[in-house]
Amino acid sequence: MPERSQQAATQSRPPVDLTERQRAVLRAVVEDYVLSAVPVGSRALVRRYGLTVSPATIRSAMADLEALGLLTHPHTSAGRVPSDLGYRYYVEALMRESELDRADTLMIRHQFSQVQLTSNDWLRLAASTLAASTRAAAVVTPARSRRAKFAHLQLVDLADRARMAVVVLTDGTVVERHLDPASLTRAAGGPASQEDLDAAAAELNAELTGLTAPQARRRGRKLTPLAAHVAGAVAEMLEEADGTSIEEVFTDGLAYVLDQPEFAGGTALRPVLEVLQHADFLEQLLPMVTRRGGVHVIIGRENPNDAMREVSLIFAPYGTPERALGLLGVLGPTRMAYPRAIPTVRFVSSVLNDLI
Amino acid sequence: MPERSQQAATQSRPPVDLTERQRAVLRAVVEDYVLSAVPVGSRALVRRYGLTVSPATIRSAMADLEALGLLTHPHTSAGRVPSDLGYRYYVEALMRESELDRADTLMIRHQFSQVQLTSNDWLRLAASTLAASTRAAAVVTPARSRRAKFAHLQLVDLADRARMAVVVLTDGTVVERHLDPASLTRAAGGPASQEDLDAAAAELNAELTGLTAPQARRRGRKLTPLAAHVAGAVAEMLEEADGTSIEEVFTDGLAYVLDQPEFAGGTALRPVLEVLQHADFLEQLLPMVTRRGGVHVIIGRENPNDAMREVSLIFAPYGTPERALGLLGVLGPTRMAYPRAIPTVRFVSSVLNDLI
DNA sequence: TTTGGCACTCTCAGCGGTAGAGTGCTAGCA
DNA sequence: TGCTAGCACTCTACCGCTGAGAGTGCCAAA
Numbered sequence: 001m002p003e004r005s006q007q008a009a010t011q012s013r014p015p016v017d018l019t020e021r022q023r024a025v026l027r028a029v030v031e032d033y034v035l036s037a038v039p040v041g042s043r044a045l046v047r048r049y050g051l052t053v054s055p056a057t058i059r060s061a062m063a064d065l066e067a068l069g070l071l072t073h074p075h076t077s078a079g080r081v082p083s084d085l086g087y088r089y090y091v092e093a094l095m096r097e098s099e100l101d102r103a104d105t106l107m108i109r110h111q112f113s114q115v116q117l118t119s120n121d122w123l124r125l126a127a128s129t130l131a132a133s134t135r136a137a138a139v140v141t142p143a144r145s146r147r148a149k150f151a152h153l154q155l156v157d158l159a160d161r162a163r164m165a166v167v168v169l170t171d172g173t174v175v176e177r178h179l180d181p182a183s184l185t186r187a188a189g190g191p192a193s194q195e196d197l198d199a200a201a202a203e204l205n206a207e208l209t210g211l212t213a214p215q216a217r218r219r220g221r222k223l224t225p226l227a228a229h230v231a232g233a234v235a236e237m238l239e240e241a242d243g244t245s246i247e248e249v250f251t252d253g254l255a256y257v258l259d260q261p262e263f264a265g266g267t268a269l270r271p272v273l274e275v276l277q278h279a280d281f282l283e284q285l286l287p288m289v290t291r292r293g294g295v296h297v298i299i300g301r302e303n304p305n306d307a308m309r310e311v312s313l314i315f316a317p318y319g320t321p322e323r324a325l326g327l328l329g330v331l332g333p334t335r336m337a338y339p340r341a342i343p344t345v346r347f348v349s350s351v352l353n354d355l356i
Numbered sequence: 357m358p359e360r361s362q363q364a365a366t367q368s369r370p371p372v373d374l375t376e377r378q379r380a381v382l383r384a385v386v387e388d389y390v391l392s393a394v395p396v397g398s399r400a401l402v403r404r405y406g407l408t409v410s411p412a413t414i415r416s417a418m419a420d421l422e423a424l425g426l427l428t429h430p431h432t433s434a435g436r437v438p439s440d441l442g443y444r445y446y447v448e449a450l451m452r453e454s455e456l457d458r459a460d461t462l463m464i465r466h467q468f469s470q471v472q473l474t475s476n477d478w479l480r481l482a483a484s485t486l487a488a489s490t491r492a493a494a495v496v497t498p499a500r501s502r503r504a505k506f507a508h509l510q511l512v513d514l515a516d517r518a519r520m521a522v523v524v525l526t527d528g529t530v531v532e533r534h535l536d537p538a539s540l541t542r543a544a545g546g547p548a549s550q551e552d553l554d555a556a557a558a559e560l561n562a563e564l565t566g567l568t569a570p571q572a573r574r575r576g577r578k579l580t581p582l583a584a585h586v587a588g589a590v591a592e593m594l595e596e597a598d599g600t601s602i603e604e605v606f607t608d609g610l611a612y613v614l615d616q617p618e619f620a621g622g623t624a625l626r627p628v629l630e631v632l633q634h635a636d637f638l639e640q641l642l643p644m645v646t647r648r649g650g651v652h653v654i655i656g657r658e659n660p661n662d663a664m665r666e667v668s669l670i671f672a673p674y675g676t677p678e679r680a681l682g683l684l685g686v687l688g689p690t691r692m693a694y695p696r697a698i699p700t701v702r703f704v705s706s707v708l709n710d711l712i
Numbered sequence: 713t714t715t716g717g718c719a720c721t722c723t724c725a726g727c728g729g730t731a732g733a734g735t736g737c738t739a740g741c742a
Numbered sequence: 743t744g745c746t747a748g749c750a751c752t753c754t755a756c757c758g759c760t761g762a763g764a765g766t767g768c769c770a771a772a
Contacts (some may be wrong), residue, residue: 041765054715059766077722077765124604154510156524166522166530168512174522174532248480254629273610397734410746415735433734433753 018065018089024051025061026070027094030082034335037261039079084300084334087312091297091338098339100347104133112351122355123250126328130348131253134341136332137272140250141282143319143326145171148241150208150216153234155179155197163197165230167237170210171319175237179230187229200227204234213238251276253330262310262333271307272331281305282327289317289327295346300334312336316349328352374421374445380407381417382426383450386438390691393617395435440656440690443668447653447694454695456703460489468707478711479606482684486704487609490697492688493628496606497638499675499682501527504597506564506572509590511535511553519553521586523593526566527675531593535586543585556583560590569594607632609686618666618689627663628687637661638683645673645683651702656690668692672705684708 018026028049032040042055042062051058062080065071070086082090108129112122123140130138149170156164163179184192204227208216213235220231254276263269275281289296298313314336315329328349330341374382384405388396398411398418407414418436421427426442438446464485468478479496486494505526512520519535540548560583564572569591576587610632619625631637645652654669670692671685684705686697 039765043765055765056715056717056767057713060714063767073766075722076767077720079765120604151514152510152512152522154508154522154524156508156528158507158524158526158528162528164524164528166510166524168510168514168520168522168532170514172514172518172520172532172534174530176524176528176530178528248476252633254633255626258625258629269614270611273614277608277610395734399734411734412736412746412748413744416745419736429735431753432736433751435734 018068019061021053021057022061022065023094025058026065026082026086026090029062029065029071029080030086030090030094033081034337037335039074039081041079044079082335084302087299087334087338088302091299091342095339095342097343100343105347108133108348109351112355120250122352123326123328124252126348126352127250127252130328130330130344131256133344133348134330134332134337135253135256136330136336136341137253137257137276138251138328138330139276139282139315140328141326142248142250143171143173145169145173145242145325147212148173148238150211150234150238153201153204153208153230155201155230157194157197163192165233165237167234169238169241173241175241177233177237179233184226184229188226192226196226200224200230203227204231207231208234213242249276249282257332260333260335262335268310271305272311274307275331281308285313285315286325286327289315290325293317295342295349296329297338297342310334312338314338314341314345316345318349318352320353326352374424375417377409377413378417378421379450381414382421382438382442382446385418385421385427385436386442386446386450389437390693393691395430395437397435400435438691440658443655443690443694444658447655447698451695451698453699456489456699461703464489464704465707468711476606478708479682479684480608482704482708483606483608486684486686486700487612489700489704490686490688490693491609491612492686492692492697493609493613493632494607494684494686495632495638495671496684497682498604498606499527499529501525501529501598501681503568504529504594506567506590506594509557509560509564509586511557511586513550513553519548521589521593523590525594525597529597531597533589533593535589540582540585544582548582552582556580556586559583560587564590569598605632605638613688616689616691618691624666627661628667630663631687637664641669641671642681642683645671646681649673651698651705652685653694653698666690668694670694670697670701672701674705674708676709682708 025045028045028051029040032045032048042058045051045058046053046055062071065086066073066080069083070089071080072083072086074081111125111129120142123142127138127140130136130140150167151170152168154166154168156166158164163181163184164176165179166174166176168174188196203223204220207219207223207227208231211219216231216238217235220228220235222228223231254272257263257272258269263272285296293316295314295316300312301309303309303311303313310333311331312334313329313331315327317325318328319325329345332341381401384401384407385396388401388404398414401407401414402409402411418427421442422429422436425439426445427436428439430437467481467485476498479498483494483496486496506523507526508524510522510524512522514520519537519540520532521535522530522532524530544552559579560576563575563579563583564587567575572587572594573591576584576591578584579587610628613619613628614625619628641652649672651670651672656668657665659665659667659669666689667687668690669685669687671683673681674684675681685701688697
């Protein structure tokens with residue numbers, strides 16, 4: 001079970017106290033609009049939700065909610081639509097998080113436990129699980145150690161005398177890099193034999209275990225020339241690994257957001273693709289999410305990036321600052337099924353935490 | 357320079373001999389339509405291409421081309437649009453491949469040579485280069501050995517007594533997998549010490565070098581119990597590696613196809629996403645492309661997958677059957693700038709070949 | 713405080729008319 | 743025989759209009 005202790009992010013606490021009726025109306029408007037994508041009118045509301053008051057009463061409540069900035073009007077004679085603030089209030093005060101089905105959680109756990117997967121496969125699986133379960137686009141960034149630490153080095157010779165360094169970090173991440181034969185020869189003072197390399201690798205494995213990039217760089221200087229040269233490469237690899245930059249992102253479920261009427265026009269989709277392909281944007285989220293764990297919700301214009309004004313993001317970190325840290329979440333129109341998406345993100349993140 | 361010897365794929369050779377005028381008209385129609393996305397009429401054609409005959413003459417040529425199935429009519433009084441067959445004829449017989457700028461090729465080569473990258477970075481770079489240069493969506497699948505061969509094994513112990521196997525293949529691919537502690541203990545007849553594991557790894561490195569999955573499996577049986585157990589895992593990893601299944605695909609430039617008017621509606625985009633996200637479809641292409649190298653062009657309905665009837669694919673293999681093999685290419689509307697896309701795909705594939 | 717009633721507003725779909733682009737055909741010309 | 747000019751015809755895209763429908767806001771009464 002996901003722990004429920006952590007409440008969703010409070011970005012700007014809604015400044016208002018609502019009457020019981022107003023709360024009920026807001027909730028009904030949000031839930032109806034999330035389902036139908038059609039502005040909801042007073043008559044429809046009483047009909048669909050079996051309310052015991054007349055449409056006129058609802059209208060007056062709606063007018064109040066609009067004055068408070070929680071609802072809007074596409075045009076004078078259309079139904080009401082929740083504003084970003086309305087969604088925010090809903091998420092924080094009104095929403096009953098739908099418990100994930102026991103069947104769902106079991107299924108998800110099962111998928112993850114089934115096979116011996118590499119960590120990348122886990123992330124891919126996490127993305128597809130999130131997407132399928134929330135019917136929105138899912139994003140999972142790879143886990144990046146905040147401080148990559150050396151665990152093991154292996155020097156491999158490939159077919160045509162190319163040499164490759166494979167470094168494993170303490171968190172299980174594997175990074176590889178080709179070594180430049182010329183500078184290797186130079187460092188060894190002549191063509192490096194396999195024995196030389198084995199010796200260098202053994203030396204480094206003995207010396208560098210548990211060290212971070214700068215430590216490895218310093219320690220490397222005291223070693224034999226060949227080992228020192230390789231230590232430099234290793235340090236670079238560690239630096240790259242804990243650089244905050246996220247190059248690769250696993251995504252899934254793009255087709256779901258494509259189906260949403262708000263993105264039918266096509267042009268509104270651009271920002272979504274930007275986020276999902278290149279992940280500069282997710283990088284900006286990383287510090288925020290690292291500071292406080294738990295599930296974060298960013299609704300529409302709350303996002304500083306104006307291109308994202310019609311999308312909501314629900315995301316959470318996974319891993320811990322000591323081990324490795326990544327981001328996972330879903331992205332969809334502001335008109336999103338928050339009561340389902342939030343617990344799902346929380347649950348998948350907890351599953352991933354257990355695995356790592 | 358890319359070698360020009362290999363001609364683009366001949367799927368169904370156009371069955372017709374055209375007059376010089378018909379060829380000129382077809383070429384003009386294709387090139388105009390590719391630029392403008394607007395059905396092209398006879399008057400516009402003479403005007404824009406400075407032809408020395410009257411629109412009526414062009415009309416008659418167009419009517420002939422339409423009878424041959426090379427052009428179509430959206431409706432009675434609209435201009436002409438190339439049919440799939442028209443594009444095919446154009447690609448095979450009419451197109452003058454635009455030489456890539458010397459500046460372009462230099463720039464691309466430079467990007468690739470600049471840094472010591474891991475192979476995944478190369479593929480990502482290939483995708484972004486292709487996309488930027490062709491202004492279409494690019495797809496690059498990872499290189500998969502047709503017959504993965506063992507090069508090196510390393511058993512790493514992570515922080516909390518988890519053990520991980522890292523295997524390098526002869527082509528430089530790295531695959532990793534967590535080992536189940538329980539069955540490891542069972543195989544070792546007791547808790548496996550680091551020395552035991554080192555010994556097993558050394559044994560396997562000596563015994564398995566150059567072997568394929570089934571060979572490794574057989575050889576493994578003759579080894580000490582612990583080594584035999586790990587050899588089983590290694591064989592599985594090799595099998596996975598040469599399984600034809602492609603899980604991961606690098607893509608870029610989705611936004612370009614999104615901008616194309618033919619995909620503005622949104623719904624036509626679904627198949628594109630399918631291809632770019634999950635790559636079952638690319639798998640089907642792999643055998644075809646393996647049989648004959650070179651650049652392949654699949655135009656619209658030539659594609660057996662009906663969902664792709666408005667999409668053209670231009671792709672090529674990279675690597676060699678002996679080493680590792682992947683697919684790279686671009687995807688866009690049938691109305692695509694073939695004269696630019698084809699040489700670009702060819703060039704990037706050759707660059708990647710050199711690197712691998 | 714709630715409700716019913718009523719006037720008002722705005723969108724959406726359908727309709728007709730028009731301008732413009734383009735075709736097909738035919739008769740004449742080199 | 744091949745090319746061209748002219749002409750009638752066709753179809754779309756666009757514009758403005760209209761009526762139906764949905765919904766609101768407000769007011770007076772319960």
